Amino acid sequence: MILASEKVKAGKTDLQRLRAAIRGAVQGVGFRPFVYRLASELELKGWVNNSPQGVNIEVEGPREALESFLLRIDPEKPPRASIQSLESSFLNPVGFDSFEIRQSDDSGEKTVFVLPDIATCHDCLQEVFSPSNRRYRYPFTNCTNCGPRFTIIENLPYDRPATSMKRFAMCTKCDREYHDPLDRRFHAQPNACPECGPQIALWDGTGRVMDERDEALSASVRALRKGLIVAVKGLGGFHLMVDAGNDEAVGELRRRKHREEKPFALLYPSIGSVERDCEVSSFERRLLLSPEAPIVLLKRKPGSSISEAIAPGNPYLGVMLPCMPLHHILMAELGFPVVATSGNISDEPICIDEVEALDRLKGIADLFLVHDRAIVRHVDDSIARVMAGREMVLRRARGYAPLPLHLKPANEHPVLLATGAHLKNNIALVTGQEVFISQHIGDLETPQAFEAFQHVIETFEDLYDTQPKLVACDMHPDYLSTRFARGNFSDVRLVQHHFAHVMGCLAENEVLGCALGVAWDGTGYGPDGTIWGGEFLRLDDDDFDRVAHFRTFSLPGGDAAVREPRRIALGILYEIFGADLFQMSDLMPVAAFKSRELGILRQILEKKVNSPVTSSAGRIFDAAASIIGLHQRVRFEGQAAMALEFAIGDCVTDQFYPVEMVENGLMVIDWEPMINGLIHDVRTGITHELLAAKFHNSMVEAIVKIALRVSIETVALSGGCFQNKYLTERAIVRLRESGFTPYWHQRVPPNDGGIAFGQAVAATRSFQSSDQVSSFQSPGSSRFSTLRFQPQSSSSE
Numbered sequence: 001m002i003l004a005s006e007k008v009k010a011g012k013t014d015l016q017r018l019r020a021a022i023r024g025a026v027q028g029v030g031f032r033p034f035v036y037r038l039a040s041e042l043e044l045k046g047w048v049n050n051s052p053q054g055v056n057i058e059v060e061g062p063r064e065a066l067e068s069f070l071l072r073i074d075p076e077k078p079p080r081a082s083i084q085s086l087e088s089s090f091l092n093p094v095g096f097d098s099f100e101i102r103q104s105d106d107s108g109e110k111t112v113f114v115l116p117d118i119a120t121c122h123d124c125l126q127e128v129f130s131p132s133n134r135r136y137r138y139p140f141t142n143c144t145n146c147g148p149r150f151t152i153i154e155n156l157p158y159d160r161p162a163t164s165m166k167r168f169a170m171c172t173k174c175d176r177e178y179h180d181p182l183d184r185r186f187h188a189q190p191n192a193c194p195e196c197g198p199q200i201a202l203w204d205g206t207g208r209v210m211d212e213r214d215e216a217l218s219a220s221v222r223a224l225r226k227g228l229i230v231a232v233k234g235l236g237g238f239h240l241m242v243d244a245g246n247d248e249a250v251g252e253l254r255r256r257k258h259r260e261e262k263p264f265a266l267l268y269p270s271i272g273s274v275e276r277d278c279e280v281s282s283f284e285r286r287l288l289l290s291p292e293a294p295i296v297l298l299k300r301k302p303g304s305s306i307s308e309a310i311a312p313g314n315p316y317l318g319v320m321l322p323c324m325p326l327h328h329i330l331m332a333e334l335g336f337p338v339v340a341t342s343g344n345i346s347d348e349p350i351c352i353d354e355v356e357a358l359d360r361l362k363g364i365a366d367l368f369l370v371h372d373r374a375i376v377r378h379v380d381d382s383i384a385r386v387m388a389g390r391e392m393v394l395r396r397a398r399g400y401a402p403l404p405l406h407l408k409p410a411n412e413h414p415v416l417l418a419t420g421a422h423l424k425n426n427i428a429l430v431t432g433q434e435v436f437i438s439q440h441i442g443d444l445e446t447p448q449a450f451e452a453f454q455h456v457i458e459t460f461e462d463l464y465d466t467q468p469k470l471v472a473c474d475m476h477p478d479y480l481s482t483r484f485a486r487g488n489f490s491d492v493r494l495v496q497h498h499f500a501h502v503m504g505c506l507a508e509n510e511v512l513g514c515a516l517g518v519a520w521d522g523t524g525y526g527p528d529g530t531i532w533g534g535e536f537l538r539l540d541d542d543d544f545d546r547v548a549h550f551r552t553f554s555l556p557g558g559d560a561a562v563r564e565p566r567r568i569a570l571g572i573l574y575e576i577f578g579a580d581l582f583q584m585s586d587l588m589p590v591a592a593f594k595s596r597e598l599g600i601l602r603q604i605l606e607k608k609v610n611s612p613v614t615s616s617a618g619r620i621f622d623a624a625a626s627i628i629g630l631h632q633r634v635r636f637e638g639q640a641a642m643a644l645e646f647a648i649g650d651c652v653t654d655q656f657y658p659v660e661m662v663e664n665g666l667m668v669i670d671w672e673p674m675i676n677g678l679i680h681d682v683r684t685g686i687t688h689e690l691l692a693a694k695f696h697n698s699m700v701e702a703i704v705k706i707a708l709r710v711s712i713e714t715v716a717l718s719g720g721c722f723q724n725k726y727l728t729e730r731a732i733v734r735l736r737e738s739g740f741t742p743y744w745h746q747r748v749p750p751n752d753g754g755i756a757f758g759q760a761v762a763a764t765r766s767f768q769s770s771d772q773v774s775s776f777q778s779p780g781s782s783r784f785s786t787l788r789f790q791p792q793s794s795s796s797e
Contacts, residue, residue, distance in 0.1 A: 015093040017046070017060040018070060024084035025113040025403065026055045027158040030144030032101050033186040034078050040181075042069050045096035050104040050157040052465070054112045060093040080118055080145060080291060084406070084434075101181065104157045112157065113434075114150055114463065116399050117235045117379065119293035119323040121146035123184065128325045129332070134173070137214055139326035140198045140373065144188045146291070147324075150402060150439075151236045151375050152190060156463060160189045164374035171196035190373075198373035200326065205366065207358050217326075220369045221333045229253055231343050231357055231365035235324050236379030236398050236439075237350035238343025238357050240365060241267070243336065250309040250339060256364040258346050262636040263311035265295045265318040265381060267340035269331035274319055277304035277337070283386045292399025293323040294382035306337065315646055320381060323398070326371070342380055347445045349452040352378045377459055378452065379439045387744070388729050394749050396426065397440040402460075404434035405748070405757065408510050413764040417457065417468040417489075419481040420756035421497070423637070424749070425453060428756040429460050429468065435760045436460065440753060444480045453481065472763035474500070474755065476525035493763040497524030497755065498535045499544045501718035503765075504758030505750070506539070509743045515539045515714040516547075518703055518731075520617035520721035521751070522562070522637070531555075533616025533719075534669070536706045542766035548667035548706045550620065551575075554611035556604045561619075564633050565640040566592040567601070568619050569626035574605045576672055587679065589623075592632040617699070617721050620671060624695050627678055628688060638720070645724045647692035655690070656697035661705055669702045693726075700730045704738050717744045718758075720751040 022031075027050055035048045039059050044066070046059035059069060074083055120128075124141045127133045135141045142148070155162040170178060174193050177185040185191045192198060194213075201209050202216035211219045220230050227249035229242045240257065242249045244266050254260060268274045271288060278298035280288070287296045295318045300306070311317055320340070322328040331338070342350045343361060351357040354370040361368075383395040393400060407413060407430070416430040425441045438456050442449050461467055472493045473485035485492050495503075501524075502517030517537040526532035534550030554571040555561035561568050569589035573581050582598050585591050593601065604611055618641060625631050625640035630647060634640050657677035660670045674695070681691055707715055715735055722728045728744055735742040748754040 014062055015060055016063050016066055017058060017091040017093045018066040018088060019091055020057040020070065020073075020086060020088045021054065022057070022073070022083055022086050023054040023112070025080070025082040025115055027112055027156075028115045028144070028149045028189065029080040030078045030184065030186070030188075031055055031081050033144065033181050033184075034076070034081075035073075036099060036101055036181040036186075038069060038072060038076070039099045044069060045099050047096070047100050047102045049102040050112075050159065052106060052112055052156045056105070058096075059099070060096055063090075066090070078145065080115065082113070082403075084113070101187070104159050106157060113404060114153060114156070114158070114402050114436075116150050116292070116401055116403060117148050117323070118146045118291045119321075119399070120325055120328060121291075124325065125328060128328060135193055137217075137329055138194050138197070139200055139217070139324070139329060139371070140190070140192050141325045142188060142190050142192075143184045144186065145184065147188070147190045148235055148373075151377060151379050152373070153463070154376055156465075158189060159187075163189050164376050165190050165192070168192055168197055168373075198371050200369060200371045203354070203358070203368040203370055205358070205362060205368075207355075207368075210367070216369060217329055217333065220330060220367065223367050224334060224338060227252075228366040229256070229364065230367045230369055231351075231361050232326075232330070232340075232369045233354060233357070233371050233375075234326065236375060236377075236381075237352045238361070239267075239340040240343050240361070241338045241340055244310055244339050245305045245307055245336060247307045247309055250307045253339060253341075253364075254309065257341070259341075260635045261312050261639065263314055263316075263318055264339045264341045265320060265383075266306070266310065266337045267320055267322065267327065267331060268337045269322075269335060271321065273337065274298070274321070277301055277306055278317055278319060281386060283389065283391070287384055287386065287391060288319070288321050290399075292382060292384075293321055294384040294393070294399055295320045295395075297383070297385040297394075310339065313643060313646070315649075318383065340381075347443055348448045349442060350378045350380055377439070377456070380442075382440075385725065387725050388732050390746060392723075392745055392750070393747050394723055394751065394753070395424070395440050396437060396747070396749055396753055400747065401426075401439035402436050404436040405508060407433050407435060407507070407761065407764060408512065414470050415466050415468045416470045416472060416760060416763055417461075417485075418472040418495075418756040418759035418763065419457075419474075419485045420759070421474055421752035422476070422479040422481060424752040425449075425481060426753055426756050427453070427457055427460065428760040429464060429466070430760050430764055431464055431466060435757055436464070437748070437757055450480055454484070470763070472759040474525065474759070475527065493759075493766075495759040495762045496527060496544070498532055498537060498719065499539075500755045500758030500762055501750075502537055502539060502544070502716050502758070503762045504748050504754045505716040505718040505743060505745055506714075507757070507761040508746060508748045509716075511714060511716070511743055512541060513714070514712055515716055516707055516710050516712045517544070517716045517718065518706075519719045521719035522616055522618035523614065531612055531614035531616060533614055533618055534620065535615070536667070536710070538710060538712065539716075542762070546666060547710055548661075548669065549615040550617060550669045550702075551662075551671055552613045552615050553619075554605060554608065554613055555619065556601050556611045558610050558612055565589075565622040565626035566632040569623040570601060571605065571611070572620070572623045572671070572675060573627075576675060579606070586683065587627065588629045588682075589626045589632065592626075617719075620699075621721065623675075624678060624692075627675070628682060628691050630688070638723075641721070641724065644692050644695070645726055647688045648696065648726055649689045651687075651689035651693045653690060653693050654697065655694050656701050657694055659698055659701045659705055661709070667706060667709060669706070674698045696724075696726055696730065699727065700734050703731050704734050707735060707740050708738060713739070713741050715740045715742045717742060718750050718754070722750040
């Protein structure tokens with residue numbers, strides 16, 4: 001560019017130059033075109049470009065115009081942009097003679113925010129369904145306001161050559177859009193059309209091409225109408241789709257996928273069709289239609305056309321709307337909801353490659369609707385629900401990951417990796433003041449899941465061009481995530497499971513200082529070597545004390561007890577009645593066993609063999625479900641506790657069972673009076689609705705009782721139990737009534753999907769505290785040492 005230095009010398013002293021460095025979610029959202037238009041409107045000269053840190057700008061003109069430019073950036077920025085910081089300085093002019101968008105600068109530290117995939121915008125949707133538009137029924141229509149981001153990016157900065165779209169050369173029309181600063185597709189990296197972009201095809205189970213392009217869509221619709229199972233490649237992986245109103249087809253999918261009772265997610269054609277089957281509040285409607293487009297848990301209306309096999313015994317349906325044009329076109333032609341469950345075998349990661357899908361989904365899918373745009377990384381659908389009048393994310397993936405959360409206090413922190421938990425795993429990476437949280441990975445129960453876990457860590461390190469020297473992990477010595485940390489890093493920080501839960505909740509809500517943390521879940525390894533799970537922790541900014549917990553009890557049979565609530569109930573009842581329990585055949589947990597089985601379990605409990613001790617609140621919920629008669633065995637994690645919540649129905653009561661507290665060094669919540677009250681009510685024929693409500697109310701009163709005793713105003717609610725809507729909302733109300741300020745999760749899941757974030761927060765805050773750090777020597781010189789997959793024993797989680 002020619003500098004107009006002579007103009008500067010000629011006395012244009014009223015001109016100044018503004019330099020601005022903007023950090024945040026500013027790439028892939030149309031930020032540079034926005035800057036171009038704003039600068040052009042104000043008749044400013046200069047340039048803008050992308051860098052690995054964000055967006056850099058230099059403009060010059062009259063001081064008044066520069067100030068207007070600076071003040072308008074944040075309020076007028078593109079809708080999906082998020083500015084984390086804007087540093088600016090005024091300098092002498094250099095004489096720019098025009099404004100241009102310069103080539104990206106790929107030097108320096110990579111700190112720019114990588115955007116999640118964004119659901120199809122209104123403008124693109126209109127084009128897709130407009131017969132006169134050149135993108136009519138094109139499944140990969142997108143612009144700077146929508147489309148794939150995280151699932152196609154290979155490197156930073158975010159430019160087309162650094163994405164999986166690099167193999168698709170743009171046609172003349174697309175190229176013109178891409179280079180026109182006034183077009184909404186200006187520098188839209190996935191920009192494409194039917195002439196030059198990705199295409200779809202329908203394959204049979206052997207990979208033979210049956211149909212291509214639009215006919216592949218129509219053939220897929222015909223197959224779904226016939227009750228066939230179609231594997232559909234989407235944004236972040238494959239879905240298995242089947243007609244949600246066809247009992248036989250849904251049952252066949254369950255049989256093939258080995259998923260007996262766990263609810264399936266549903267994909268609906270439109271918000272109107274959702275409202276016919278479900279109750280939809282204004283908050284839930286906003287979530288469904290949001291750019292994140294998660295699966296939203298909605299109350300099912302009576303008489304809906306949805307198969308009962310979708311969510312057996314569950315009054316809620318997991319519902320989402322189309323998030324990409326392919327789904328929009330498919331669902332508009334179908335006109336009815338379909339199951340859209342992850343394209344995988346249970347406990348394995350979702351398939352992202354069509355050849356891989358042919359192999360892994362063989363025997364499950366009848367047909368495969370595929371496309372040739374490569375998916376760089378797997379990203380499942382996110383799950384959310386509205387709780388206490390606001391959004392709560394239960395699974396953080398598409399639409400949310402990998403956006404970071406900002407650490408407070410705003411100090412510089414060491415680069416740190418947090419490896420998360422064993423179940424619902426994800427990882428987190430701390431750079432600067434940000435915690436970048438990965439997409440949901442899943443339960444590390446299979447070699448494929450563990451391989452995916454390692455791949456996510458590698459891609460995060462590559463994406464942000466960093467190799468952390470410090471790692472935070474769970475204290476459980478047998479978690480694969482912990483063993484990975486110990487085997488590959490020399491500086492390892494162990495973070496107690498429930499401490500991580502509560503730290504994550506407080507950090508997400510930007511709460512500092514002393515707090516009472518209530519961490520309730522199924523299992524978590526305690527520093528004393530026992531299974532914790534019903535914990536009350538007093539926290540300061542970087543450490544905790546255990547101030548109270550539930551009375552402990554045995555889990556007869558260890559792993560088997562986790563799958564059989566009747567065993568958990570037996571462990572609790574044995575603490576109350578001793579050997580007399582085995583004669584109480586009127587109690588449902590006892591009646592659920594044969595006499596020979598009871599004899600074996602009696603010996604196990606008396607001799608304390610294979611009967612780990614726990615304080616788990618989650619297991620107390622399981623035991624109550626067994627005593628009431630809701631579930632003696634479960635087919636998936638949390639099934640019994642969910643049934644207990646659902647049993648409340650529309651019951652409204654403030655009744656609760658006695659809650660007693662014993663002090664013996666620590667405060668111990670004694671569940672015996674509550675369980676005795678529950679048994680009494682079962683024997684007298686009280687309805688399931690009232691039994692379940694009274695039990696939940698009693699658990700909430702335990703929280704209030706400890707809070708009053710500890711007397712700290714701030715109370716954080718975390719752990720898997722607080723996915724329970726009734727429990728959480730009542731706890732919030734009762735704590736507020738008692739003068740406390742409760743906090744609960746929003747964008748970080750309360751379940752183990754929030755553990756990595758909590759580990760990262762705890763480790764950065766206690767960086768100078770030697771009591772939380774353990775050092776291990778890496779066994780080899782390679783980046784990641786070889787670690788053999790071994791299944792984790794759930795009894796000791």
